[in-house]
Amino acid sequence: MRIPLRSATWALGAGAVVLIAAAAWGVARRAVAEAMYDQGERRLGAATALAVERLRASRGLALDSVAAALALATGYRVSIYDREVALLADSDLGPATPDTLSDRSRLSEVEGALLRVNASSRRTSLLDGQRYLFSAARLYREGEPVVIRLGDPLAPMRDAAARVARLVAAGVLAAGLIALILAHRGTGAVTGSLEQVRRLLARLAAGQPPGPRIKLSGVTELARLASSANRVRSELEEQVARVSRERDELTQLMDEVAEGLMALTSDARILRINPAARGLLGVADVPPFAPVGSVVRDPVLRELLEASVIRPEGRLEVTVGGRELEVRTKMGTGGGSVVLLVDVTEMRRLEAVRSDFVANASHELKTPLTVIRAAAETVIDEGLPPDLRLKFLRSIEDNTVRLQRLVDDLLDLSRYESGAWRPARERLEIERVACAAWQEQEEAAVRCGVGFEVVGTGEVVGDEAAVYQIFRNLFENSLRYVPEEGGRIVVVVGSRGGQVVVSVRDNGAGIPAASLPRIFERFYRVDAARSRREGGTGLGLAIVRHLVSSMGGEVSAESVWGSGTTISFSVPVHRTEALGVTA
Numbered sequence: 001m002r003i004p005l006r007s008a009t010w011a012l013g014a015g016a017v018v019l020i021a022a023a024a025w026g027v028a029r030r031a032v033a034e035a036m037y038d039q040g041e042r043r044l045g046a047a048t049a050l051a052v053e054r055l056r057a058s059r060g061l062a063l064d065s066v067a068a069a070l071a072l073a074t075g076y077r078v079s080i081y082d083r084e085v086a087l088l089a090d091s092d093l094g095p096a097t098p099d100t101l102s103d104r105s106r107l108s109e110v111e112g113a114l115l116r117v118n119a120s121s122r123r124t125s126l127l128d129g130q131r132y133l134f135s136a137a138r139l140y141r142e143g144e145p146v147v148i149r150l151g152d153p154l155a156p157m158r159d160a161a162a163r164v165a166r167l168v169a170a171g172v173l174a175a176g177l178i179a180l181i182l183a184h185r186g187t188g189a190v191t192g193s194l195e196q197v198r199r200l201l202a203r204l205a206a207g208q209p210p211g212p213r214i215k216l217s218g219v220t221e222l223a224r225l226a227s228s229a230n231r232v233r234s235e236l237e238e239q240v241a242r243v244s245r246e247r248d249e250l251t252q253l254m255d256e257v258a259e260g261l262m263a264l265t266s267d268a269r270i271l272r273i274n275p276a277a278r279g280l281l282g283v284a285d286v287p288p289f290a291p292v293g294s295v296v297r298d299p300v301l302r303e304l305l306e307a308s309v310i311r312p313e314g315r316l317e318v319t320v321g322g323r324e325l326e327v328r329t330k331m332g333t334g335g336g337s338v339v340l341l342v343d344v345t346e347m348r349r350l351e352a353v354r355s356d357f358v359a360n361a362s363h364e365l366k367t368p369l370t371v372i373r374a375a376a377e378t379v380i381d382e383g384l385p386p387d388l389r390l391k392f393l394r395s396i397e398d399n400t401v402r403l404q405r406l407v408d409d410l411l412d413l414s415r416y417e418s419g420a421w422r423p424a425r426e427r428l429e430i431e432r433v434a435c436a437a438w439q440e441q442e443e444a445a446v447r448c449g450v451g452f453e454v455v456g457t458g459e460v461v462g463d464e465a466a467v468y469q470i471f472r473n474l475f476e477n478s479l480r481y482v483p484e485e486g487g488r489i490v491v492v493v494g495s496r497g498g499q500v501v502v503s504v505r506d507n508g509a510g511i512p513a514a515s516l517p518r519i520f521e522r523f524y525r526v527d528a529a530r531s532r533r534e535g536g537t538g539l540g541l542a543i544v545r546h547l548v549s550s551m552g553g554e555v556s557a558e559s560v561w562g563s564g565t566t567i568s569f570s571v572p573v574h575r576t577e578a579l580g581v582t583a
Contacts, residue, residue: 017176020194024172027201029165036157037133041120044135047074048118048150049334052137055080055148059141063089070148077132077151081110083144093127109136113147117266117335122154130155168225172197175222194222200229260325260341268292268306271336280341282321301327308337317344324348368399375399423463423551430458430467430502430571434491437471441479448484456493458500460571466547467571473540474504474567481508481565499553499570506566511559519557520545544569 051070058066067078071091078091085107112119113136120135136149172194196214213233214226251272254261260277264270269289278286286295296302301318308314308329316327326342375392378384384392431454438445438452445452460467471491478489492503511519520541544567548555553570 014176017173017179020176020198021169021173024194024198024201025165025169027198028168029161031201032164033158033161036161037122037154040133040152040157041135044076044133044150044152045118045120047076048135048137048148050074051078051148051150052139053333055141055146056139067091070150074150077153079149079151081107081147081149083114083146085110085114085147088146090127109134110147110149112136113138113149114145125151171221171225175225178221197225197229200233259343260339262292262305262339262341264292264305264309264337264339265289266309266335268309270295277339277341280320280323280325280343301325304329305339308339309335368403371399372396372403423466423547425461426464427459427461428464428467430460430493430500431456431491433464433467434471434493434502437468438475440472441475444479445487445489448479448482448487450479450482450484450487450489452489452491454491454493458493458495458502458573460500460573462551462571463547466551470544470547470569471504473544477540477567478504478506478508478565481510482506483508495573496570498573500573501568501570503566503568505564507564510561510563511557511565512561516557516559520555541567 051074054070054073055066063080067080067089068091071078078089080088080090082088108123109119109121112121118135118137120133122131122133124131131154132151133154134149134151136147138145138147140146175194200214213230216223216226254272254274257274258276260280261272261274262270262277263272269291270286271289273286278284281296283295292305293302296305298318298320300316301320304314304316304318304327309331311329312331314327314329318325318327322345323343324345324347326344328340328342329337331337372395375395379389379392379396434454442452475489479487482489486507488507490505492505494501494503545555548569548571552572555567555569557565557567559565
């Protein structure tokens with residue numbers, strides 16, 4: 001019997017439509033089911049984290065009551081196991097009895113949680129024979145590890161996926177019939193639209209990029225189906241873009257933070273580390289998920305970081321590579337920990353400097369005060385001879401002057417270091433200021449037979465009062481150490497690289513090589529007894545250093561023990577444009 005060509009074409013077309021609908025049903029059922037399973041696992045994981053916190057907070061309550069309450073709050077089946085994988089309570093079965101104990105060897109998610117804190121599985125429950133999504137997490141209750149497991153039955157998800165697949169298949173079948181009826185108008189377009197839908201669903205089911213958008217067909221039903229598929233594709237792209245953007249923003253934030261940051265997994269592996277942390281730890285590159293023990297060599301710091309994933313908080317100061325690091329750790333709610341590393345080297349150095357300054361200042365103030373008190377107590381004695389009384393009164397006067405100079409120097413130094421003082425910018429002749437400062441010392445110099453000479457000239461831009469104080473401090477310092485017969489102080493003025501360099505030379509006792517690097521420190525003296533005897537405060541060269549630095553120059557010292565000392569400082573050379581004057 002011959003079949004008409006039109007009927008044969010119709011039969012072939014109908015068979016093709018049925019096959020396409022069946023394929024669409026299968027792909028849609030698979031894709032929707034996998035999507036539902038993935039979404040169910042995420043919701044179940046979040047509910048498990050919430051259940052862990054509530055179980056941790058429910059001390060003293062019966063486990064079956066806690067399981068029932070958690071099941072009512074989350075809508076999932078809740079089971080609790082001990083460290084031996086024995087069932088302690090179940091929201092569907094009540095308190096555990098020997099009849100309800102399961103085969104411990106098959107509870108993969110429970111054993112996984114005991115080993116790795118969190119675990120999940122899809123399998124058939126041994127208690128009721130249904131397939132479940134299981135999510136388990138480990139915590140400690142009354143000092144013993146327990147595992148709380150939440151279960152979500154797969155049957156409702158499969159049924160929902162089947163319903164969606166039937167709707168998709170019905171839509172595809174309806175579209176196919178319409179395509180057969182209107183084959184002469186759009187058979188190719190219909191087939192192409194269905195193929196695009198199939199490919200899109202297949203890519204989504206395989207977790208691949210969704211690809212280009214589906215073109216809308218002229219057939220209403222196919223256009224709606226393609227529009228729905230495009231909407232699903234757009235939502236997926238938006239979610240992926242949002243996750244990528246948040247990841248990039250987090251990475252940028254961590255990279256820009258000046259302090260070191262590390263994120264560790266629950267098994268103490270490095271999930272993320274920023275450049276500042278790598279620099280503080282002295283490592284160039286860290287492989288992904290490298291154990292923290294393979295990166296951190298310091299045993300104390302390594303022990304703290306490894307323990308941070310099980311301890312709520314930790315804090316430690318440790319020296320790594322010559323740096324003082326303050327390390328703080330905090331365990332994350334979902335496992336792992338966050339580590340903050342702060343370089344406190346400069347802070348500790350400043351604290352030590354401040355402590356030394358207080359100790360030195362107290363010592364320097366105590367010495368004249370002690371002498372003044374002792375002399376005053378002696379002067380009170382009515383039977384003291386007049387010559388001794390005068391001697392002690394002069395001692396009181398000398399130490400009062402010394403005390404006043406010390407306080408004045410301390411105030412000046414504090415003003416310079418705090419930034420409260422700003423140098424003036426004025427034109428001045430360096431040799432004129434040097435001679436003016438020497439006149440203040442000339443009487444003592446003539447009495448001791450010390451010669452003075454200025455060699456060279458130079459115009460600079462600076463603060464005249466500051467330059468005057470620099471010369472005065474340097475002259476006073478030299479006069480203490482030059483010989484009383486044949487002593488000589490020479491000021492040499494030269495230039496170098498846009499700076500006027502001034503050197504104050506003397507033929508005094510000199511400075512030992514070991515002391516040269518420290519002579520500009522506060523209260524440092526090469527010969528402490530001689531300096532105190534002659535009224536020195538130990539702050540003169542420290543003040544010189546700050547004044548020179550404030551005017552944009554540098555100061556240095558050269559000396560050979562027994563052959564004199566040369567202290568040089570530089571000041572910016574005078575230029576018309578330096579003072580803001582235009583010709």
